[in-house]
Amino acid sequence: xxxxxxxxVTGLAVLLFLLVHIVDIGLLSFGPDVYNEGIALFSxxxxxxxxxxxxxxxxxxxxxxxxxxxIDFWPRGARYQGIMFAVVMILTILCFLPMAYFVVAPIxxxxxxxxxxxx
Amino acid sequence: MKVTLRIKRFDPDKDAxxxxxxxxxxxxxxxxLLDALNTIKWTIDGTLTFRRSCAHGVCGSDAMRINGRNRLxxxxxxxxxxxxxxxxxxxxxxxxxxxxxxxxxxxxKYESIKPYLITHDNEPGTERLQSxxxxxxxDEGTKCILCGACTGSCPSIWGNPDWVGPAAIVNAxxxxxxxxxxxxxxxxxxxxxxxxxxxxxTIFNCSDACPRGIPVTDLIEQVKRAIIYGDRNIx
Numbered sequence: 001x002x003x004x005x006x007x008x009v010t011g012l013a014v015l016l017f018l019l020v021h022i023v024d025i026g027l028l029s030f031g032p033d034v035y036n037e038g039i040a041l042f043s044x045x046x047x048x049x050x051x052x053x054x055x056x057x058x059x060x061x062x063x064x065x066x067x068x069x070x071i072d073f074w075p076r077g078a079r080y081q082g083i084m085f086a087v088v089m090i091l092t093i094l095c096f097l098p099m100a101y102f103v104v105a106p107i108x109x110x111x112x113x114x115x116x117x118x119x
Numbered sequence: 120m121k122v123t124l125r126i127k128r129f130d131p132d133k134d135a136x137x138x139x140x141x142x143x144x145x146x147x148x149x150x151x152l153l154d155a156l157n158t159i160k161w162t163i164d165g166t167l168t169f170r171r172s173c174a175h176g177v178c179g180s181d182a183m184r185i186n187g188r189n190r191l192x193x194x195x196x197x198x199x200x201x202x203x204x205x206x207x208x209x210x211x212x213x214x215x216x217x218x219x220x221x222x223x224x225x226x227x228k229y230e231s232i233k234p235y236l237i238t239h240d241n242e243p244g245t246e247r248l249q250s251x252x253x254x255x256x257x258d259e260g261t262k263c264i265l266c267g268a269c270t271g272s273c274p275s276i277w278g279n280p281d282w283v284g285p286a287a288i289v290n291a292x293x294x295x296x297x298x299x300x301x302x303x304x305x306x307x308x309x310x311x312x313x314x315x316x317x318x319x320x321t322i323f324n325c326s327d328a329c330p331r332g333i334p335v336t337d338l339i340e341q342v343k344r345a346i347i348y349g350d351r352n353i354x
Binding site: 001003004068071072073075077078079081 | 320326340344354
């Protein structure tokens with residue numbers, strides 16, 4: 001049940017980001033200055049922490065999506081669903097940690113932004 | 120040992136909404152939970168209402184939500200549930216009284232998948248023979264006792280009471296994959312509808328709940344593949 005519930009919640013979280021993403025990309029239509037000002041929000045500490053949630057959601061949703069495809073189409077998939085769930089969680093955490101480092105590290109190095117922004 | 124049972128009770132004649140009642144009874148660790156319920160009914164409060172018939176895990180009458188999971192009260196041992204036990208009627212069914220739920224919708228769904236042998240050929244003069252391998256193909260589904268534990272544990276049913284539910288699909292599987300049966304196309308057409316197999320989101324609560332150890336989700340997935348490929352021999 002947790003695999004399914006997490007899949008739902010992370011799916012909605014990614015959808016929510018998509019709406020935000022449409023807005024931030026849409027700022028381009030107001031010119032480069034407005035866009036740069038808007039996109040700078042993503043390098044603030046709070047948004048970086050929220051981004052961690054997005055990264056974890058995308059990773060889990062992607063890996064578990066593959067698990068669901070295997071359950072649906074691989075005749076033995078349903079029998080190995082528990083093991084596959086453990087693999088999904090391990091892959092999610094393994095991929096999350098290095099990505100999280102690059103996203104959060106700049107918070108502790110004021111002035112030096114890891115991701116160079118065209119300011 | 121003393122066991123405290125926290126039971127969700129509801130009498131439609133007296134109560135506006137369900138309430139929790141606590142009873143403490145003496146029980147042995149190897150008693151079944153059903154024994155504790157009987158002790159309450161026979162010695163403390165005769166109005167406590169629950170179904171039970173064979174009390175040996177075969178009739179499927181006493182499925183209920185025990186510590187948050189659907190189990191048969193006659194199969195659960197006191198030592199496995201601890202000194203404090205929460206007992207509720209199964210979710211996803213209308214409550215009639217206390218732990219008794221209305222199984223009518225459940226059995227209507229069971230009937231909807233035509234749970235009987237369908238043949239179009241002339242009656243054979245002899246028995247309808249089958250190899251051990253052909254018999255083994257649908258063995259899991261034959262173990263179903265129609266207790267409703269799987270259907271009552273399914274979030275898809277909680278969200279949509281019209282969905283046919285895992286128990287009916289398991290019983291459809293039992294005939295779909297029976298080499299003697301010729302109603303496969305009929306049943307796959309029924310289960311291919313909106314409220315057929317596709318509302319299964321592979322949550323696996325049903326497989327966990329089944330007191331007979333049937334891999335319910337596995338069987339549902341086999342039916343899904345039979346519909347997709349239009350062939351029951353695909354797996």
